[in-house]
Amino acid sequence: MENIPESNTPAIAASGLGKRFGRHWALAHCDLEVPSGETLLIAGPNGSGKSTFLRLCAGLLKPNRGDIRVFGMDSQSERLEGRRLLTLVGHDSYLYNQLTALETLRVWANLSGSGLERSDLESLLEEVELREWSNTLVVGFSAGMKKRLTLLRTKIEQPRLVMLDEPFSALDPAGQELVEQWIRGFQQDGKTVVIASHNLPKAAPLCHRAIYLKKGQIRWSGSPSEVVSGRGGRP
Amino acid sequence: MTIPRQLVTIVRKDLLLEWRGRSRILSVVLFGVVTLLLFSFAVGPDSVMLRAAGGGFLVLALLLSSILSLSESFRVEQEQRAIEGLLLLPIDPVALYYGKTISNTLFLSLLAPILSPIALVLYSFEIGPTEFLSLIGLWVLSAAGLSAPGTLYAAMTSRLQSQDVLLPLLYFPLVTPVLMGAVKSVSLILNGDPMSQLGSWAALLTGFAVIYWSLCGLLFVNVIEEGS
Amino acid sequence: MKPISKWIHVLGITGLVLLFVGSWIGLFVAPSERFMGDVQRIMYVHVPTAWNAMLGYTFAFAFAVASLWTSRPKWDSAVTATIEVSLLLNALLLVQGSIWARATWGVWWDWDVRLTTSLIMLLLFAGVLAMRSFVQDPDRKATWTAVAAIVAYIDVPMVYFCVRWWRSLHQVQSTPETVSSSMILPLRMNAFALLFLGIWMVVYRARLETLRRRQDQVAEPARLASVGGMEDV
Numbered sequence: 001m002e003n004i005p006e007s008n009t010p011a012i013a014a015s016g017l018g019k020r021f022g023r024h025w026a027l028a029h030c031d032l033e034v035p036s037g038e039t040l041l042i043a044g045p046n047g048s049g050k051s052t053f054l055r056l057c058a059g060l061l062k063p064n065r066g067d068i069r070v071f072g073m074d075s076q077s078e079r080l081e082g083r084r085l086l087t088l089v090g091h092d093s094y095l096y097n098q099l100t101a102l103e104t105l106r107v108w109a110n111l112s113g114s115g116l117e118r119s120d121l122e123s124l125l126e127e128v129e130l131r132e133w134s135n136t137l138v139v140g141f142s143a144g145m146k147k148r149l150t151l152l153r154t155k156i157e158q159p160r161l162v163m164l165d166e167p168f169s170a171l172d173p174a175g176q177e178l179v180e181q182w183i184r185g186f187q188q189d190g191k192t193v194v195i196a197s198h199n200l201p202k203a204a205p206l207c208h209r210a211i212y213l214k215k216g217q218i219r220w221s222g223s224p225s226e227v228v229s230g231r232g233g234r235p
Numbered sequence: 236m237t238i239p240r241q242l243v244t245i246v247r248k249d250l251l252l253e254w255r256g257r258s259r260i261l262s263v264v265l266f267g268v269v270t271l272l273l274f275s276f277a278v279g280p281d282s283v284m285l286r287a288a289g290g291g292f293l294v295l296a297l298l299l300s301s302i303l304s305l306s307e308s309f310r311v312e313q314e315q316r317a318i319e320g321l322l323l324l325p326i327d328p329v330a331l332y333y334g335k336t337i338s339n340t341l342f343l344s345l346l347a348p349i350l351s352p353i354a355l356v357l358y359s360f361e362i363g364p365t366e367f368l369s370l371i372g373l374w375v376l377s378a379a380g381l382s383a384p385g386t387l388y389a390a391m392t393s394r395l396q397s398q399d400v401l402l403p404l405l406y407f408p409l410v411t412p413v414l415m416g417a418v419k420s421v422s423l424i425l426n427g428d429p430m431s432q433l434g435s436w437a438a439l440l441t442g443f444a445v446i447y448w449s450l451c452g453l454l455f456v457n458v459i460e461e462g463s
Numbered sequence: 464m465k466p467i468s469k470w471i472h473v474l475g476i477t478g479l480v481l482l483f484v485g486s487w488i489g490l491f492v493a494p495s496e497r498f499m500g501d502v503q504r505i506m507y508v509h510v511p512t513a514w515n516a517m518l519g520y521t522f523a524f525a526f527a528v529a530s531l532w533t534s535r536p537k538w539d540s541a542v543t544a545t546i547e548v549s550l551l552l553n554a555l556l557l558v559q560g561s562i563w564a565r566a567t568w569g570v571w572w573d574w575d576v577r578l579t580t581s582l583i584m585l586l587l588f589a590g591v592l593a594m595r596s597f598v599q600d601p602d603r604k605a606t607w608t609a610v611a612a613i614v615a616y617i618d619v620p621m622v623y624f625c626v627r628w629w630r631s632l633h634q635v636q637s638t639p640e641t642v643s644s645s646m647i648l649p650l651r652m653n654a655f656a657l658l659f660l661g662i663w664m665v666v667y668r669a670r671l672e673t674l675r676r677r678q679d680q681v682a683e684p685a686r687l688a689s690v691g692g693m694e695d696v
Contacts, residue, residue, distance in 0.1 A: 094320025
């Protein structure tokens, strides 16, 4: 694991953050600072607020309490600027059934202003072993294939902050290995990585720090190895 | 990436998706034909009455078909939350709105050259090529007016279970000026325009389109963001 | 929460009194209209209803803009309350207009510009309220209500003009535009009466909406202490 590089502005700064859905507070009293270049693990049971936190960072949700800043930019008032610096790969695949893999990447590449050419996109598909399905409609893809395709957004968008919500789910061991490699690559590039995962044995060794969420609040913060041993490897 | 380029990417993406789903276009056209028939049965085989009301029936058939295409334009975005993926890239919501509105206008415009000849035959209208082109042109103008609020409301209601009820309920009263303008214009083209009123109706349609393209573009970000 | 100011009650009672007095004058004291006779007396409620319905929708538009701009819930309560009261007046307007049409033209409905526009207006704003019942999240409900109210309001002048043009191809029924001074007093009294009553209803309805929203809210849970070891979590 690399040393965390020095930087002034934290990648994420949440202060008193709270989010309510109807009568249920999905997140409350969340104070968290993620320094630039750190790899953070967010662990916690289902419904503990992990996905909510990531979506708040990306400005997809509006906080009911407090605020959250990405590289100093407010998630609501500076939403577009913040999103240029981050990539979120969540539970949804963000795909169109009637586009091919290559067409999908081209739309994403064009809209994010990446300047990637067709050959670059084909190389990316090669990297996730989807090259031979470049011209196949996404509707025919398995869940694992869709996941690999969606993960390519992290390569297309060139973000400073990568947020991964259950990155290992739906992937076979080879796919999970690939994700691990990519995360190490992001670290070497000095990117900040936030991983929300149940798969602690896979995720923990990659991270500098871990926090544990339960019932929408941060209950514990410490070293990733403690999360694994403290729960006996179970979420 | 600039807004115009993002807009073009959105339009191309939507047109490609429409092309891939072209069997659906056929279904929408058939729906339009069925609607024309139903209206005709409501009036009976009185050819004089049918000719008088034929313009109105054509516009109504197009209007009802527009609901189908509008709701579909956002269904594909919600299937796997593709629209969220676009917002995260990020795409400027303005580019997203105008891109989708342009593609909806193009798709709606496509219905006119297909349904109009059928209506002309059913109601025994005989018009020359210039009138036919005016008919299509007027429909494109109307389609622009319909697409602006239609895209806004389709985006809103696509997140709700009750879209099939709510979208028509919100959309139909709102577009009555377009409906009236289109019916009047089409009837004038089909039945003659002795007092040259076509220009004023075309101006109304243009005014409506301009106002709603601006207003809905401003309001769209409120509807598409904040977890919506 | 502050109790509703007693001046609102004063306003409401004043409105009720004015309505009673104004209607009495209109029905029994004001002179008959030269052409239409006593049928014309419906104008003394019909015109004030129309004015106040439009005024109400205009305020709803203003509150909607405020709601979008500030995202504060009190403006959403104001939008909802104002639309509801205006819808009530709008519905009354249609009934009154229908009665007038029956009495003067012999039909319950005539495609009169104002009547047709009123019906479309009713449907426009009723749609806005209908949409609210399908949206659960209060923030989204407030935003979408504001957007729909703004869009609906902008549509009204266009509806009016296009119905007028549409009707101009048919025979237009004229209605008396000039009002003699002896008729102005009950007209104005009823106009203010409905305005005061309208404000009174809006204030109460907005308060009800705010209370309902607060009832649905749950306070942020207490902050749970962080724990030392993972085994305690």
